[in-house]
Amino acid sequence: MRAVTWHGKHDVRVETVPDPRILNPRDAIIEVTSTAICGSDVHLYDGVVPGMQKGDILGHEFMGRVVEVGADSTLNVGERVVVPFTISCGSCFFCQKTQFSACDNSNPVSAQDATEASYGHALSGLFGYTHLTGGYPGGQAEYVRVPFSDVGPIVIPDGFEDDTVLFLSDILPTGWMAAENAEIEPGDTVAVWGCGPVGLFAIQSALLMGAETVIAIDHYPNRLQLARGLGAKIIDYSQTRVSEALMEMTGGLGPDAVIDAVGMESHGFAPDRLLDRAKQAVGLGVDSAHALREAIYACRKGGRVSVPGVYGGFSDSFPTGALMQKGLTLRSGQTHVQRYSKELLHRIADGEIDTTFLISHRLPLEEAATGYHNFAFNQNDWTKVVLKTPASGWSA
Amino acid sequence: MTHSTSSKSQRTAALLVAAAVLAVTVMGVRSATAARPQLQPDSAPARTSKRSQPGRYSVTGRTVLINRPRQEVYDFWRDAANLPQFMEDLESVEVLPSDDGTATGTKTRWTSRNAIGGLESVDISIVHDMPGEMIAWKSADGAMVDTRGKVTFSNAAEGRGTIVTAIQSHAAPGGMVGNALAKLWSGDPALQMRHALKRLKMLLETGEIATVGHDAPKT
Numbered sequence: 001m002r003a004v005t006w007h008g009k010h011d012v013r014v015e016t017v018p019d020p021r022i023l024n025p026r027d028a029i030i031e032v033t034s035t036a037i038c039g040s041d042v043h044l045y046d047g048v049v050p051g052m053q054k055g056d057i058l059g060h061e062f063m064g065r066v067v068e069v070g071a072d073s074t075l076n077v078g079e080r081v082v083v084p085f086t087i088s089c090g091s092c093f094f095c096q097k098t099q100f101s102a103c104d105n106s107n108p109v110s111a112q113d114a115t116e117a118s119y120g121h122a123l124s125g126l127f128g129y130t131h132l133t134g135g136y137p138g139g140q141a142e143y144v145r146v147p148f149s150d151v152g153p154i155v156i157p158d159g160f161e162d163d164t165v166l167f168l169s170d171i172l173p174t175g176w177m178a179a180e181n182a183e184i185e186p187g188d189t190v191a192v193w194g195c196g197p198v199g200l201f202a203i204q205s206a207l208l209m210g211a212e213t214v215i216a217i218d219h220y221p222n223r224l225q226l227a228r229g230l231g232a233k234i235i236d237y238s239q240t241r242v243s244e245a246l247m248e249m250t251g252g253l254g255p256d257a258v259i260d261a262v263g264m265e266s267h268g269f270a271p272d273r274l275l276d277r278a279k280q281a282v283g284l285g286v287d288s289a290h291a292l293r294e295a296i297y298a299c300r301k302g303g304r305v306s307v308p309g310v311y312g313g314f315s316d317s318f319p320t321g322a323l324m325q326k327g328l329t330l331r332s333g334q335t336h337v338q339r340y341s342k343e344l345l346h347r348i349a350d351g352e353i354d355t356t357f358l359i360s361h362r363l364p365l366e367e368a369a370t371g372y373h374n375f376a377f378n379q380n381d382w383t384k385v386v387l388k389t390p391a392s393g394w395s396a
Numbered sequence: 397m398t399h400s401t402s403s404k405s406q407r408t409a410a411l412l413v414a415a416a417v418l419a420v421t422v423m424g425v426r427s428a429t430a431a432r433p434q435l436q437p438d439s440a441p442a443r444t445s446k447r448s449q450p451g452r453y454s455v456t457g458r459t460v461l462i463n464r465p466r467q468e469v470y471d472f473w474r475d476a477a478n479l480p481q482f483m484e485d486l487e488s489v490e491v492l493p494s495d496d497g498t499a500t501g502t503k504t505r506w507t508s509r510n511a512i513g514g515l516e517s518v519d520i521s522i523v524h525d526m527p528g529e530m531i532a533w534k535s536a537d538g539a540m541v542d543t544r545g546k547v548t549f550s551n552a553a554e555g556r557g558t559i560v561t562a563i564q565s566h567a568a569p570g571g572m573v574g575n576a577l578a579k580l581w582s583g584d585p586a587l588q589m590r591h592a593l594k595r596l597k598m599l600l601e602t603g604e605i606a607t608v609g610h611d612a613p614k615t
Contacts (some may be wrong), residue, residue, distance in 0.1 A: 024607065026604060092463055093556060104597065107596070109484075113587075138607070
């Protein structure tokens with residue numbers, strides 16, 4: 001089959017690789033129709049996530065048709081499914097608490113040692129990501145093996161176009177959980193750093209959850225316009241002093257909740273961020289946490305800090321003083337996708353949530369490298385890239 | 397001032413300094429001893445102690461939470477034929493006749509691969525068996541590496557399943573050096589134990605062992 005493979009910093013290729021096969025009773029094989037490039041794929045593309053190996057198949061946002069099932073799969077051949085990026089067993093302590101992204105049983109045992117040593121606990125398995133999360137072959141391919149297919153995949157009824165439901169795999173529930181972690185109350189102002197796909201879905205979700213005002217912060221005009229289109233106020237940090245503006249726009253209170261939808265590769269020319277990037281450049285494994293620092297600084301006393309942005313290592317000059325002295329609550333984590341699947345599918349069906357507005361480009365799978373390059377280097381215009389396989393029947 | 401006088405006075409000065417340092421050190425040690433409250437044993441298991449444990453055995457232990465009933469977890473472990481499913485280093489386990497001629501599974505032969513790929517066997521006997529609670533075993537007298545182990549099963553807090561703790565100790569001939577060589581030859585017991593318990597957990601909680609293919613489970 002054809003698949004998008006990682007070969008190093010800024011080097012992804014479409015290659016012919018062996019087809020996946022059923023390995024465990026609960027597995028299913030999915031023939032992919034649509035698969036997207038995620039912001040966290042860009043972290044892999046930029047080479048800032050450890051544990052990648054040459055030839056790894058990328059992709060964790062994908063959907064398609066079931067073509068083969070293991071003995072204990074509950075799926076049927078021919079069903080259309082969207083597959084969550086988190087691989088979860090459904091029966092461990094964490095899955096039973098619906099903390100699916102903390103599943104104890106999805107990361108192969110030998111792959112658990114590294115994160116057990118570096119984070120204190122082993123991470124769960126993820127599709128198409130680093131070997132720290134299992135090194136599972138990903139969904140930017142014609143076929144994918146899906147473990148625990150009786151727990152993860154969301155069966156999609158007829159009548160939904162791929163592009164309306166594809167983002168149930170990751171970015172829509174990720175934006176939703178980010179807003180949920182902001183514990184929004186009526187009257188609240190929520191500030192969101194980063195108008196990438198997750199930030200935009202967090203904005204949409206925060207408004208649906210009853211936020212009075214959402215303020216979106218970015219410097220790409222096109223992305224800020226998308227945020228404004230959803231009903232957010234916007235701040236362009238390239239022309240505005242963000243913290244001061246947030247105080248002035250919230251009656252001197254500060255935002256009730258702040259969301260860092262940027263993560264470890266923040267942009268801009270703030271001194272702390274330049275120092276972080278310098279350390280990253282010499283391999284010191286430092287997360288560039290400028291957006292998170294600024295968010296904590298801006299958040300009102302007693303407010304909530306929600307972090308869907310991806311971090312992997314350590315961050316210097318983390319503002320512990322502001323966090324403690326202002327009595328902030330911080331919540332974060334990989335998304336517990338399976339927790340939100342049904343509800344979000346209903347909201348899409350009811351027309352409450354539109355997910356297609358952020359798709360800027362559709363490309364054949366074969367042109368994945370073009371998609372990666374532009375999604376990484378032309379972020380203003382390339383807001384979301386969906387790759388289409390031949391099985392989708394799509395043509396440009 | 398002659399050279400020898402100078403050298404002598406330097407020696408005297410050095411001795412005085414040394415004596416002073418010693419006196420201060422002794423005072424320091426005494427005051428520190430006096431100030432430090434007597435250590436009480438804490439609630440943590442001995443294998444987590446910062447001090448190396450005395451004796452010729454190298455001890456490793458690990459606890460895992462398995463979201464299944466206690467009796468089920470015990471029964472699975474007690475059936476020797478199941479062990480190679482989760483103890484990755486084991487090639488096979490053969491049940492041997494007991495002393496009275498019956499095959500109760502208390503005497504077994506564990507076969508594993510060494511560092512150069514050869515097969516090695518060791519006879520293991522269950523020395524203590526408390527159904528649902530504990531299984532203890534030891535290697536037969538005369539085994540190259542003296543191995544003792546036990547696994548305990550206890551109820552976790554309501555709704556959390558079973559706490560499984562496995563402890564294994566090894567004593568190879570030659571003390572610490574022998575234990576280190578045995579680790580190179582047969583693998584790191586701590587790593588093997590950790591992996592075995594995680595695989596057991598996967599098997600009992602999900603019915604399968606997570607894999608991406610190149611570490612496919614044995615059948």
